[in-house]
Amino acid sequence: MQFYIPTKVFIEDDCVASHKDIFKTYGKRAFIVTGRHSSKINGSLDDVTTILDEYAIPYEIFSDVEENPSVETVEKAAEQGKAFQADFVIGIGGGSPLDAAKAIALLINNPEETGEALTVLKDIKALPVLAVPTTCGTGSEVTGVSVLTYHKKQTKGSIPYRIYPEIALVDGKYLLSAKKSIVVSTSIDALCHSLESYLHAKADSYNRMFSSYGLRLWGEIKDLLHSPGPLDLATAQKLMMVSTVAGMAIAHTGTSLPHAMSYRVTYKLGLAHGKACGLFLAAYLREYAKNDPDLVNEALSFLGFDDLDLFDAFIRSLMGPITVSEEDLTSFADTFLANDSSKLGTYPYEISPDAIREIFRTSFTLA
Numbered sequence: 001m002q003f004y005i006p007t008k009v010f011i012e013d014d015c016v017a018s019h020k021d022i023f024k025t026y027g028k029r030a031f032i033v034t035g036r037h038s039s040k041i042n043g044s045l046d047d048v049t050t051i052l053d054e055y056a057i058p059y060e061i062f063s064d065v066e067e068n069p070s071v072e073t074v075e076k077a078a079e080q081g082k083a084f085q086a087d088f089v090i091g092i093g094g095g096s097p098l099d100a101a102k103a104i105a106l107l108i109n110n111p112e113e114t115g116e117a118l119t120v121l122k123d124i125k126a127l128p129v130l131a132v133p134t135t136c137g138t139g140s141e142v143t144g145v146s147v148l149t150y151h152k153k154q155t156k157g158s159i160p161y162r163i164y165p166e167i168a169l170v171d172g173k174y175l176l177s178a179k180k181s182i183v184v185s186t187s188i189d190a191l192c193h194s195l196e197s198y199l200h201a202k203a204d205s206y207n208r209m210f211s212s213y214g215l216r217l218w219g220e221i222k223d224l225l226h227s228p229g230p231l232d233l234a235t236a237q238k239l240m241m242v243s244t245v246a247g248m249a250i251a252h253t254g255t256s257l258p259h260a261m262s263y264r265v266t267y268k269l270g271l272a273h274g275k276a277c278g279l280f281l282a283a284y285l286r287e288y289a290k291n292d293p294d295l296v297n298e299a300l301s302f303l304g305f306d307d308l309d310l311f312d313a314f315i316r317s318l319m320g321p322i323t324v325s326e327e328d329l330t331s332f333a334d335t336f337l338a339n340d341s342s343k344l345g346t347y348p349y350e351i352s353p354d355a356i357r358e359i360f361r362t363s364f365t366l367a
């Protein structure tokens with residue numbers, strides 16, 4: 001067994017302002033990496049820049065991180081960060097800006113490197129990264145993982161480096177202005193993290209401590225995801241807690257089949273990450289239950305479901321149908337089996353190609 005999370009984590013109201021001295025600790029020139037809109041709307045960017053102004057810390061902002069950020073975007077941002085001579089990076093936003101911030105911090109600190117360095121592990125280090133998450137799914141603020149889009153391979157994948165943020169400042173208030181669809185999609189991502197870690201081939205007592213707690217918390221808030229009204233602050237804080245705790249779980253195991261199956265689906269259909277992973281959950285659990293029904297039932301009981309059919313119906317009603325053509329469906333399964341079979345090592349049992357095809361087939365609605 002092992003336990004390793006080197007990130008100092010704060011989860012509380014007004015977290016950024018309460019711990020503003022931290023921003024003086026990691027460098028003298030800050031490079032802020034964020035998305036195009038949400039950090040301006042939810043107040044997180046203002047919270048950070050107010051502190052940097054107060055301490056007279058020069059900063060530049062790169063706000064062009066797209067959903068599922070590409071290696072090309074990371075290279076472009078790194079060029080700006082190098083020119084600015086940044087010596088630490090602040091990622092603000094959902095999983096995309098946080099994952100991009102880690103890769104950008106690596107390239108800024110190694111100016112001779114290009115995006116190629118993000119495909120092969122080298123003995124290089126990143127600048128310090130501070131993370132301010134504003135969605136409730138990624139867990140990137142407590143993991144070393146950075147998932148990028150590789151257009152040359154027409155898929156997404158993790159860079160071969162583990163870059164943990166030095167600091168995570170987690171505050172549910174940034175969720176209050178998010179669209180409900182984003183809250184739902186990202187919280188399904190956190191659900192996937194908890195379940196996939198709980199059932200992972202590398203699962204042990206440490207990661208299950210986090211993943212079982214994440215599942216219980218998710219069970220407490222699941223019905224609120226269905227309600228049309230806005231979030232209240234207490235629910236938002238709980239959603240953030242689920243996300244961070246689930247991130248701590250996958251920091252120890254990584255994710256498993258639903259994530260591995262999602263990457264080409266996201267690339268091809270442009271589906272949000274959480275939905276693309278959640279799409280496969282029920283079929284994955286059905287396959288898993290053929291080998292260990294008790295473990296699956298235990299995980300479902302943490303979530304407050306008496307059986308898998310109820311869970312399946314709940315997730316489908318939360319996400320709505322995801323339709324795909326027969327041709328695309330066959331292509332997803334074929335491509336996964338041809339290129340991604342290394343991901344099968346995350347699953348603790350033998351699984352046949354037919355069983356993989358069955359997971360793909362039963363997860364989608366055919367157009």
Ligand SMILES: [Fe+2]
Nearest residue numbers: 138189259273
């Ligand atoms: Fe994820």
